[in-house]
Amino acid sequence: MEQLLWLPPHPGLGEALSDAKRITDPAERLARALTLSGYRRDFTQTARIDRLATEGQGEPAQTATLGLTSLRVAVLSSHTVDHLLPAVRVAGLGRRLALSLYVAPYGLYRQALLSDDRALADFAPQVVVLALDARDAPLQLPLDASEAEVVAAIDDRVGELRQLWRRARERHAAQIIQQTLVPVDPPLFGSFEAHVPASPFALTQRLNDAIRQAAAADGVLLLDLAWHAAQGSYGAGLADPVRWHQAKQLVSPELAPLYGDHLARILAAGVGLSRKCLVLDLDNTLWGGVVGDDGIDGIRLGQGSATGEAFLAFQHYAALLARRGIILAVCSKNDHAVAEAAFGHPEMAIARADIAAFVANWDDKAGNLRRIAAMLDIGLDALVFVDDNPAERDIVRRELPQVAVPELPDDVADYPARVAAAGYFEAVSFTADDLGRGRSYAANAERKAALSQATDMEGYLRGLEMRLEISRIGEAERARATQLINKTNQFNLTTRRYSEAEVERLANAPGSLALALRLKDKFGDNGLIGVLLARPDPALEPGEVLIDSWLMSCRVLGRQVEDAALDVLARAAQAAGYRALVGEYRPTARNGMVAEHYPRLGFGQRPTPAGATADATFWRYRLDTHQPTSHFIEVKDA
Amino acid sequence: MTQADIMERLTEVFRDVFDEDELTLSPDTTADDIDGWDSQTHVILIVAAEQRFGVKFRTAELESLHNVGHFAQLIGAKLEGR
Incomplete structure (x- = not known):
């Protein structure tokens, strides 16, 4: 029985495996196994890939280098x-x-x-x-x-x-x-x-x-x-x-x-590795025909023809994914104005407002996918790219191996089942924040546009009318906080992953501070966007509290949320009787953007305590000299 | 398909399953002769052979399959009987 149909077939997997076996360096073998795991494979081939990989695995340094x-x-x-x-x-x-x-x-x-x-x-x-x-x-x-x-x-x-x-x-x-x-x-x-x-x-x-x-x-x-x-x-x-x-x-x-x-x-x-964004081609993917040639009235979409209904059904599926919290984006070779205008078609199930990043031009798609990831502040490895054109799929797979590009059946009627079968968007929770995510990313694009129009940063931030709501992580926040802990890769100082049970245990432990941050602004509610977990640690000096985890959604970067959050944390730690905060930075392949986070907030470097990871750095912030930080956010403590 | 053809294809199946490009078989080869031919791998071999030859072994037949020659004969008989 055929399986893993969304993975592209390999022209000579058996030979590729025999070749790979001759590689002696375990790291290189693992890298090769990683590549081959992305192809359609039967059970014996899969077992051979496993044998190739297991001789390279188990070395944390190697798996980290490969981003595993x-x-x-x-x-x-x-x-x-x-x-x-x-x-x-x-x-x-x-x-x-x-x-x-x-x-x-x-x-x-x-x-x-x-x-x-x-x-x-x-x-x-x-x-x-x-x-x-x-x-x-x-x-x-x-x-x-x-x-x-x-x-x-x-x-x-x-x-x-x-x-x-x-x-x-x-x-x-x-x-x-x-x-x-x-x-x-x-x-x-x-x-x-x-x-x-x-x-x-x-x-x-x-x-x-x-x-x-x-x-x-x-x-x-x-x-x-x-x-x-x-x-x-x-x-x-x-x-x-x-x-x-x-x-x-x-x-x-x-x-x-x-x-x-x-x-x-x-x-x-x-552990937060599900994909986040569905990037769609337009012509012959979302509708039949080429809108630039056939005109809006000429494309096949909607009731009246079997083909039109099939395209509509795929649009419905994508629209439902958007309701579920998957971000939608468009990447199409088209004239921008023509592509946008197509969304005025009366039968269109996906609204223009559902699309958080809309890129239609004549540039190559790999470059455009990079642009989409940048616009949305997400990694390329969060993207799934759906395009009916096998040549485009092939190029994107070669140029951007991080992007998931499902192999598609010939008939668009089978697209929804194929995309679903691939399991790119497997969920481990579903919260109220998911419902508004697509629109929230779209609003973020508007904020970015507002920023490029605003001549001064201060005026822009003031104009956002931001309000930060802080709450202790209790039952109401636990699911969403856990979700954020497990999927935030970039603005994440330590990248520690916790299950809901562990978050609950941490939040209730004596001396610990577990805070959830929610940000609202004039464009809407950003939802729960940050988590701070601080706890006493036996390896620290008396009076010190370790910031075990500090992570925030990249959607709120550059908006002084970290400054406001430091204020909140400092106050809470003082109230709990602590004299200093200790920040830890554990570098990963993805979190370089926060390497300077603690020094920027006025922390001074501190010796690494016993038992810490070798490449981690530690930072100390004295609470007795703490001055309220300056920012344009109204803070509301729970 | 001649018995020699069957042996040749069966050798490919064994090579895939044991991930051993140089592996050779004779009709007398048994589980004792090949490293890693345990009861779990035995099932894998059977399923891989079923796939390769497009045949299906009966439960009773599975219990008697212990050398390669018998394996190949049974496949031959099944291919004839189709």
Whole structure:
């Protein structure tokens, strides 16, 4: 069965692998594996890429140079998973993760969590995946069990799972990913199945529903394999009885690359590596025909023709992604005025106002994609570029390997499913701030335009009428704060990633200060744009508090928010009895913009405390001589 | 397809799975002769061979597949029977 169809095929992957094997330098092998992970590959090729990579991995310096984020993941399962691990690691590379995996023997997931498994504790998992299946611990119910008995049995089973989740959190402070149960039983009653509360199919369905609800309530993520099965993405490759009887495999080996990717995309999303922006070509991508030649009335879009409806359906999908918080941009070879005018077409489902960056000209697309990333203050690795033209796709892949460029089917009717299948925008949360994000980026473009018009910076900042609202991170802020912690790469002093459970623990620890910053201005609400976590640290002098994390959304750069935030933090630290703030800067490939953050705010360099990372620098700010900083932001303490 | 053709293609399957470009097979080759041919890899080999030859082994057949010669014969029989 064909899989990973959004990845471009490689003209000679087998030979490329044999060539790569001859490379002796492990770092270079890893780099090659990283490149090859971006091509369509079957399960044996995937395993070969894994072998190529694993000899280069495990060296933090190398993975950092390649821009990979390291993550330790424990897979605890009720079915065999060993044959899936290479594919999980390779899919991780494809999504910019260097994964270390720990596997408990299959079937021993309870023991791994309930007894004090030393090996697991030593591994210190950041993520625990509970990969369970419907044959594991079947509910012991007679077929004629009553509704009440079924409800009680399901409650019991879900209660047991929640206890395992709690243990994983308490013991390892790990994020949990729970796999839903793929229905495996042949029907007993046919379409009448769901009428019988204790039929195998009904039980699995209801158990999955209960697991989904409990997971949402407990902050557990789902690998919703039952949903994938219902979508048909695995064909006959899930719960094949031959593979089950032979080796207790729930996922057949040939579908390992797909399973690996389904898991890796969640792991990537958890550390902020999902893509943020969908960049669309126009002619023959958003509508049929060429607007410059055919005119607005001549393009095919909307009701009345099958082709027009297909393009409209793709627009609807993109518009929904925008509602979800994905930024939309346009990159088209067109006359700018003509392209803009096309959005006056009565059937257009995407409004011009939904597009945060609109670039239409005759320059090369790679250069234009760079421009779009700069306009939106996001990295190239946040972009997905959709273009019907294979030549343009090919050029962009070659010039800008950071940009995701899905391979597209011939028929635009299949575009939405293809873009969706690629999982570029996998989410681990959905908050009110997501809803307004597209417009917020568009408003930011307006702010930038206002800035270029304003002759003096002061006048511009004053004119923004900014208001900064500070709150302690409590339940209301936790999800969004965690989201920001995990996806902010540039304005992030330490790039420490925390799960919701860890944020909660940090915020409630004695002596800690956990602040969420929200910025409003005359163009609108920017939402939660900054997080400050400060805590006492045994390696510091008495009276000092460590700024564990300071991160802000790049949308509010250059607006003195950091100056206002320092004021807030200094006041809060003074109130808590501290005498000095200690700032830490841990350089990464992405956060060079804040290298001078602390000295710029008046911090003086301080010796590095024991146990700190080698390349980190430390900075000290005395609170007794603190003077309110000057800025044009009205600050509102919660 | 002759038995020699089957052996040649089967060798390619083994080379891919074991990531060993120089690997050679004889009909007498068994799991003891190849490093890493364990029960997990056995399943992988079977699935890779199923894909390469477009055949499907029955559950009972899987249990008796322990040398390369038998493997190749079974594939040959399945290809004939189609």
